[in-house]
Amino acid sequence: MSGFSGPEDDRIRALLILRQLHDGDVIDYPIPDDSPWKRFFEELVSQGLIARWDRVWPLHDRYRLTEPGVATIGKLYRPAEAESVFADLRRRDLAPEARPSFLRNLGHDPLLWPALHDPHTHWMTWGEERGPYSRYVWARPPGGLAAGEPDAADELPGLPSRAAAVRTVDLDRESRTLRSHDDDSDEDIS
Numbered sequence: 582m583s584g585f586s587g588p589e590d591d592r593i594r595a596l597l598i599l600r601q602l603h604d605g606d607v608i609d610y611p612i613p614d615d616s617p618w619k620r621f622f623e624e625l626v627s628q629g630l631i632a633r634w635d636r637v638w639p640l641h642d643r644y645r646l647t648e649p650g651v652a653t654i655g656k657l658y659r660p661a662e663a664e665s666v667f668a669d670l671r672r673r674d675l676a677p678e679a680r681p682s683f684l685r686n687l688g689h690d691p692l693l694w695p696a697l698h699d700p701h702t703h704w705m706t707w708g709e710e711r712g713p714y715s716r717y718v719w720a721r722p723p724g725g726l727a728a729g730e731p732d733a734a735d736e737l738p739g740l741p742s743r744a745a746a747v748r749t750v751d752l753d754r755e756s757r758t759l760r761s762h763d764d765d766s767d768e769d770i771s
Contacts, residue, residue, distance in 0.1 A: 590708055593696045595621055597704035599630060599654040600697055602646045610634065610642040618705065625650070657690070663698035667714060677720040684718065691718055 598621060602608065610633050612619045622644065625631045630650035634643045646654070670683055681691035696702055699714035711719075 589692060591621070593693065594704050594707045595625060596654065596657065596693065596697055597702060597707055598622070598625060599646065599650055600658055601704060602631065602644060603651070603654045603658060604660075608644045610644050621704075657693055658697050660698065666694075667698070671717070680718045680720070695719075 598608070612622045622631070626633075628649075629647055630653055631644045632647050634645035666684075666687065666689070670680060673683065675683055684691040684694050695714035695718045696707070696712065699712035702712035702715070
């Protein structure tokens, strides 16, 4: 990915394009000349990571990953383990500044891993919208959250908030409470 010497966001966007093709999604060929994404596709083609897939049916050609493209994304993108890695990170309830180190200790790049493995990220919106995984890993800006600003840890769809994850229930107390309510309702209703 040496051609992306620009901002890290360009590199992430290019990898997200490779991820989309790796996952079997379709990107029609060619990208229109007036598209802001054209330069990404030209760079990926010039590096030999993607190529035109000439199709007879349907009549629209598409981009496809090449062998080097598969190898490049395969080094960084391991979707089978993503949910368990992210769940482990959440379960540990690490301070925001410790989250990137946790990923680094597992051998993951803390900038690339959350972007590539978050099912909510897309190459077309990456520059404007970070996915929930990236927002969680990089949750708090230096100096903390502004008053009233939501913590990214509580914005993740389908996952319990940290408060819910650490809630404990005393089942003995709960059963005694339920029994006492049942005793009160044993009145003769006839």
